[in-house]
Amino acid sequence: MSRFHDPQDPLFKRLNASISFDIRLAPYDIAASRAHARMLAGLGVLDADELTAILGGLDAVAAELESGAFEVHPDDEDVHMAVERRLTELIGPAGGKLHTARSRNDQVATDLALFVRERSAEARRRCAELMAALLELAERHRDWPMPAYTHLQRAQPVYLGHHLLAYFWMLARDAQRFAAAEQAAGAMPLGAGAGAGLNWQVDRAAVAGELGFDSIVPNSIDAVSNRDFALDYLYAAAACATHLSRLGAEIVLWTSEEFGFLRLGDAFSSGSSIMPQKRNPDAAELLRAKAPRIAADLAALLGVTHGLPLTYNKDLQEDKEPLFDAADTIELCLAAAAGMLGAAEFDRERLAAGAADELLAATDLADLLVRRGVPFREAHGVVGGLVREALERGAKLSELSQQDLAKHSAELDLDAVREALTGDRCLESKVSPGGTASDRLAEQLTAAHAALAGLGA
Amino acid sequence: MSRFHDPQDPLFKRLNASISFDIRLAPYDIAASRAHARMLAGLGVLDADELTAILGGLDAVAAELESGAFEVHPDDEDVHMAVERRLTELIGPAGGKLHTARSRNDQVATDLALFVRERSAEARRRCAELMAALLELAERHRDWPMPAYTHLQRAQPVYLGHHLLAYFWMLARDAQRFAAAEQAAGAMPLGAGAGAGLNWQVDRAAVAGELGFDSIVPNSIDAVSNRDFALDYLYAAAACATHLSRLGAEIVLWTSEEFGFLRLGDAFSSGSSIMPQKRNPDAAELLRAKAPRIAADLAALLGVTHGLPLTYNKDLQEDKEPLFDAADTIELCLAAAAGMLGAAEFDRERLAAGAADELLAATDLADLLVRRGVPFREAHGVVGGLVREALERGAKLSELSQQDLAKHSAELDLDAVREALTGDRCLESKVSPGGTASDRLAEQLTAAHAALAGLGA
């Protein structure tokens, strides 16, 4: 930059340079440069030879980057300058024509939008893979009773397949959010120049089409100052990671000796450096632990754009690291979750034992009374009294006698009570749409298959 | 609850009770109870008289709430219990039948979803109002030159209308995000019971239709443990508030003596308690300051659901306060921003003076060289040299002589340079789609009208 006499201070360079992390955008930068070069040729800024030279040079730079032969120069401030510098080394002054009719301001926004589009699509694919794994698992365990918990207290029995599908639907929403991020990144910033537009009648729509964008950003200032699409991605990733953290937390619980519902495969377990007996669910713990990290990535970028005047400010350089971190993390977590579940074995007996607790049918007893005309609020009180009596006597509900029942309500008879407490009665009575009864679960599995197919990921 | 001998500890009550804030959900709770009662009548749980009594009682409770006559009882733990308690006081034991076939778990999720639907629609309306205000302002100032800034350094001139439209497009995206939140809250949780489903063949779709939901949640466990729609709302609000914080920051800048671009109306200005001369842009500062608050609301709810096992846990009670706070805050901010802009006056001369700085046409000089065959990178260097020479001599660019120009490049002639530096040349040359040139801006205004109309808010 010829305006300046003095070289940049090394400290300033270290603070200012983004090449150490934005080099990752090189494939997008080069793709955008190819389209931009063709557009410049259309404008007459480049002649045919220059265009050929530039396209060839960009291919060469891309090859160097891919092979690892590309050498970052100490003065390469960012990926854009590095690519142009190398291009010009390779093809001579024609390389200096490439930056006509663009600015790093619209260039970086374009690179980042391309990144978000690609990673959103990939995240959606990985959501779909995990959904498929959950669906397969749900079908395989569609008739395994287990206790559902509220407040981590056993509440009512459900089928394990039903429980697993709860995660399926969470991920279906996550996939939608990633799709929204992909769409949000679908308007091309390139062509906005530094912020005011360009001194050239460029065909932005054609460039957009070539790069796979849906449209162009309609305002040049917004084009260079907007990072909403990155926020949308970060939010989608944060919500998804939070879902995975719930899954991770449940797996940690379930693999504990006390619950004993699940055994992770060796391939997804860790030992201890000191305790030879340990079999630790490290992967599940990390699923749990990654959510705050991605939520923090989102918070960071919201914070960076807080109170920022238009148009481009250097602050926006801080958009990349949280975005890259979130993308790497969520993609790995989704894949690891699918792998971990694939290698897990549930313990049918432990699950069933938890589900067999008669107390979990207390709601059913209350509803029995309701069917006999007792208002629910009163029925709830009656059954609460029965529960207390049984617990204090150390008896099961089904061990109470007709006289015991009569003390609490005239509407209770032994046969009906015992029937309500029998076997899978309590599961199969959950017949409301979306409930755990087998027919309802079958409907839900069908719906899940349709949802997965509809995702088309 | 008859299971317990001892009353709750006062400290526990204070920690546990949500009535002080969830009373706000009463209108939704009552609406859902009306639909639920009709469904129970369809099931035969309520007879016609009971249904009439319950619907009348709910009307009475609603009237008490609206008039302020409703008295919260010390034992009212939450809005659901308070409404049922009062209903039963008013109509007798039939009130105790209303809680048949539902749980507070699905009830509160339903109330909250209704809240999110209503507030999302309202936020969208307010986005549209602010967009309309911006659009009107942009049309009125479509030909007022001002400097656009990058790095808060004057970069290139743009029309004020163009600058204001950048905010229009941000808000258009915000409106979309609120629409997504509204849609995410469109699946009704009610009918999931405590989490496993109900012992009743309920017609959830009919209830959903009556309440204005689009569909029902397909999995009972997900229905009671999911708060994604609240997160979606919070994220939409956080992104929107962050946009408003940028607007606020610019207004603060622009009303400073140094910039002097804007004068807020008295109705949106504050004085000082000590300095009689002050005219402070408090509203703009608060727009700036509210973004971290709403981002924190989002972070709080992401944090609450982090690592939370299924299904319902009391932790989810912490969903309401951040949500209510975000809704109140963003709605007020959107309305205040529209009001503030409506009462603001721009200073045409100060804006124009900033735009008239010849240095802002430096890019145009570089492009002039490009048109004469000089590679842009070289042209950039040539003009950088011109700028340095002018600054060091304390001259304007247009005051450089032909000889001065010749020292830097053989391709520069005085006439072309001076023409490039003349009047609005530099604005009208920004002809790329989305650029600030008048014709492009006219297109953009048309597109903005269409976008606003399409919002249908």
Next chain:
Amino acid sequence: MSRFHDPQDPLFKRLNASISFDIRLAPYDIAASRAHARMLAGLGVLDADELTAILGGLDAVAAELESGAFEVHPDDEDVHMAVERRLTELIGPAGGKLHTARSRNDQVATDLALFVRERSAEARRRCAELMAALLELAERHRDWPMPAYTHLQRAQPVYLGHHLLAYFWMLARDAQRFAAAEQAAGAMPLGAGAGAGLNWQVDRAAVAGELGFDSIVPNSIDAVSNRDFALDYLYAAAACATHLSRLGAEIVLWTSEEFGFLRLGDAFSSGSSIMPQKRNPDAAELLRAKAPRIAADLAALLGVTHGLPLTYNKDLQEDKEPLFDAADTIELCLAAAAGMLGAAEFDRERLAAGAADELLAATDLADLLVRRGVPFREAHGVVGGLVREALERGAKLSELSQQDLAKHSAELDLDAVREALTGDRCLESKVSPGGTASDRLAEQLTAAHAALAGLGA
């Protein structure tokens, strides 16, 4: 403010006014006004009668506030204006002299510092109360074995008292952080005026002494723009709440049917609206859920001060709500935690059963080999092999024969192995300082008593 012609817009008023929440600062505001009035009398700005009138008037305002008789006027923008307005109504124009030599800028910072000092001291007291409850509990359960967990897998047995003391030390650090916040709020802002200092030779040190401050802020600009003490409080509260969230999470685990280590008293349990058998640990869940809320309060205020130019900006009005929320929340959580623990009963047998798992002594077997010269890494492998063999044969480690042992290592003999696996051997062998062995635990209890006494709260 006579500079303005037009009244403030209602929307602006709603956004701008802080009286709805900062009225809470009234006691501090009045205390500071009393000291300020005395200082003004010393300067000669107030004569004796005026001082008497003002002090009497402030007492009357304070009484109205305490009794609830104080009426907020629609034009009362904030607590400072409300108090001055009411004072002037009560005592006439002399009230208008009170704002001499101060600004709301230094006034609000002073009020807030007084608030932080008082709430920090209170939080420290509540930490000490909870520490005392933990210590009492630890002494009572000093010899109850339980399994310690890593990765939620049983790792090694410890005494329950030892485990409980871990929380004691966390809270000791929290108390220190609250002390740091109290100290950070110890420099009085009052006397800085609007930011440049005052046109009066005021005796700030005397005012500070009267208000209980340790010193005065040495720079007037810093005095009005600094909110570090509020951040320090928020951080202390966030760290403390995070500790309580760990305690809450463990109580939720321990009260589950599967763990069964703990039974909360009725006074700290909740029932279910639908499931009569439930006994839910709501208070513990809320302890867990409040941490993200307070962390968000901290994030909000960090965000508000991000990028804020000096000196005072209206943004700083956003300091109060997060601070008040954090103070109310952490104080309630600390008290509720102490109450909940006081009413809890541990189940000695369930705890002991978990601790009796022989696998938890695997490290001791490895160390046995080490004492016989086997490198630990090899010993770890040997015992890992023993564990696998035992698990695959469904046998306990103590059921392995001498031949079995010999297959794995020549250094293992039956007697030594069985002894290592006997009774509390494994607990009492943890003799390193800070370990769980009884003697070490006794030392730790002594140290805890000393730490609590040293807290002097």
Next chain:
Amino acid sequence: MSRFHDPQDPLFKRLNASISFDIRLAPYDIAASRAHARMLAGLGVLDADELTAILGGLDAVAAELESGAFEVHPDDEDVHMAVERRLTELIGPAGGKLHTARSRNDQVATDLALFVRERSAEARRRCAELMAALLELAERHRDWPMPAYTHLQRAQPVYLGHHLLAYFWMLARDAQRFAAAEQAAGAMPLGAGAGAGLNWQVDRAAVAGELGFDSIVPNSIDAVSNRDFALDYLYAAAACATHLSRLGAEIVLWTSEEFGFLRLGDAFSSGSSIMPQKRNPDAAELLRAKAPRIAADLAALLGVTHGLPLTYNKDLQEDKEPLFDAADTIELCLAAAAGMLGAAEFDRERLAAGAADELLAATDLADLLVRRGVPFREAHGVVGGLVREALERGAKLSELSQQDLAKHSAELDLDAVREALTGDRCLESKVSPGGTASDRLAEQLTAAHAALAGLGA
């Protein structure tokens, strides 16, 4: 780990391994291993030859790490295993004895505490360097008038040196917070083993002394589950970064054409890729932008420990990356800020012009009336009226006539008013302690020198 049959899944390894980032802890890990080995020799676990071999081997590993010759092995899960693996390769089976009487749980906590101690001390040193730079600058500009702003509106004139010292005091508090973090990391975790303590009578105090710790953690469970010291560091860094963000924001403002108060050196300025005239304050913008990043690092670790049961959980592996990021970022920012300020030049005339605005003396006019017996509230109104009249007539306050003054107050005479508006009167009248008057500023500079010396950094 011989408990397992199957190798770890590659996805699991990628998720689980921390070696890519915790290799950075190697120097601390090796230092701790040296002390641990000496302790083991004292216990008799190592004989003299083994100790010599281990110490020599550790030196060799350290040398490999420093030279870059150290090769990470695909199975090196973390730094601890990598160092032990390499040690054993170098010295044979004796290497396998080193892990006696320790666990990775206490080892990693110890490494991290050592890291926090070292980085805290370094951050404190860099705070001191920046404080020294600010102090030098303040002294050099102790008599340069400038406008102080509230609400970004000119409020009252101050000396630039006074303004700069506001940052000095912020940094003094930051240095204190880093000192608190250093102290918090002063209790050694090593010796806690996996969490229950060790089967060995180890002399933890001796090891602590050798490693420079102040004390040992008194509870083995707390030792392995506590990360408070990392939080303390992150909070200190977040508060400091937020202060720097305010400095950055002001520099961005001040280097704008509109303010023109400051010119950054070429060595701390950037050009534009498209606009040859630009001189961008990138470093200042990045100072502003880094605060949300570090605040997010803090939020991430608070989130990770939220609701985490004791003792060690794999989640804690997520402590390192935010900590490392915060340390690198804040150290660079502190150094760059000092460098940038050192190379900056203030524009005395532009600053003075802003300060010369007569309206900034409005408070002085009000105080003039107060001295003549007018209550401040009334005086404030009188001067407000004067200001309005002057503004509406386009006159300066000093241009109002005696008649003009008389219309507003009988207490105002032309001479006194004009004197109050003269020259530096308004600055030198700010005589309250901490005010900007020269004598007060001189006192403050003395206090600042003392504070800096007291820091001893």
